[in-house]
Amino acid sequence: MTDSAFRLSPDFRPREYRVHVLPDLVQGKFRGELIIDLDLKRSTPSIELHCADIAIDHAEVAYPDVPDTTATRPWMSGRQPSAGAGPVSMRQTAVAIVPHAPRETVEIKFLRPLAAGRVKLSIGYHGPLQEKLRGLYKAQSNGRRYAFTQLEAADARRFFPCFDEPEYKAKFTFSVTTETNLTVISNSAVERVDRNAYGTATRHFRTTPRMSTYLCALAVGELESSPAKHVGKTVVRVWSAPGKSGLTSFSLDAAVE
Numbered sequence: 001m002t003d004s005a006f007r008l009s010p011d012f013r014p015r016e017y018r019v020h021v022l023p024d025l026v027q028g029k030f031r032g033e034l035i036i037d038l039d040l041k042r043s044t045p046s047i048e049l050h051c052a053d054i055a056i057d058h059a060e061v062a063y064p065d066v067p068d069t070t071a072t073r074p075w076m077s078g079r080q081p082s083a084g085a086g087p088v089s090m091r092q093t094a095v096a097i098v099p100h101a102p103r104e105t106v107e108i109k110f111l112r113p114l115a116a117g118r119v120k121l122s123i124g125y126h127g128p129l130q131e132k133l134r135g136l137y138k139a140q141s142n143g144r145r146y147a148f149t150q151l152e153a154a155d156a157r158r159f160f161p162c163f164d165e166p167e168y169k170a171k172f173t174f175s176v177t178t179e180t181n182l183t184v185i186s187n188s189a190v191e192r193v194d195r196n197a198y199g200t201a202t203r204h205f206r207t208t209p210r211m212s213t214y215l216c217a218l219a220v221g222e223l224e225s226s227p228a229k230h231v232g233k234t235v236v237r238v239w240s241a242p243g244k245s246g247l248t249s250f251s252l253d254a255a256v257e
Contacts, residue, residue, distance in 0.1 A: 006103055007165065012047060013039040014163050014170040015118075016207070021136075021160075022177045023129070023220050025145035028138055034123045034160050036170075037064075045113045047121060050157035050164035051099070051106040053135060054127030059094040059108045061119045104157055123161050135159045136218065141241040146221030156213035166212040176220065177202040183223040185239060187216060229256050 020033040032054075038047075047061075096109040108121070129138035129147055135158025139146040149159055157164040176184045180201045184190075188206040195201050208216075219239065226238040226248040236255050238248040 011041040016171040018173045019160050020175045023147045028129045031126045032160050036121045038121050040116050042116050043113045046107050046109040048105050048107045051161040052104040052157045054125050056097050057124040059123045061121050062091040144222050149218045152214040162213050164213045169210045171207050173207045175204045185219040226252050
């Protein structure tokens with residue numbers, strides 16, 4: 001296949017991603033809930049985006065003037081939406097989700113063509129924590145389990161369905177639900193923490209500046225921080241597995257330099 005055969009259509013332009021991740025370090029898998037604020041340059045019956053080694057459970061589109069009720073939508077709790085849920089003319093559930101494995105993409109098809117303009121694409125998905133250093137992968141240290149991301153150059157598609165080309169820059173807002181004793185680190189500072197049932201918490205991170213998908217980052221597990229240093233207003237720390245903080249001084253100094 002030629003290089004151009006792997007490129008996505010320029011008719012789709014993401015503005016912002018909202019990604020909620022639920023990693024299961026014991027079972028070695030994760031679930032995700034995703035909303036992409038997207039501009040369509042022309043009417044289209046389908047949306048193609050990158051997706052590899054993860055499975056899409058459900059997808060739908062809505063237009064911005066429909067109230068965002070994603071947090072309480074039935075499909076996010078594993079139940080199918082009832083017939084007639086939401087204005088039919090302003091919301092469509094996908095009628096087919098077709099993977100294109102050679103291109104590492106998935107095509108989400110709809111019954112009626114989507115009008116050009118701004119839409120919200122909502123996706124529920126799941127996948128394994130990767131064995132290799134690609135996407136969201138698993139690791140162990142002294143019996144402790146971890147999940148980390150390695151998305152460069154084109155492995156964000158193994159973390160969440162996305163437009164995984166550097167020119168498709170957008171803002172990202174991550175939230176992560178884990179056990180309360182685990183540390184969760186992403187690109188930006190934690191904005192708030194919601195305490196849930198069964199000893200879990202959801203950490204909501206601040207929205208990032210516009211950036212490419214491969215710059216997204218996530219770390220989950222039992223971690224401890226080095227003392228903080230400052231470069232202007234920027235706080236610099238090195239995180240390590242418990243008991244390894246004595247090995248961080250050189251990397252901290254190098255990072256500050």
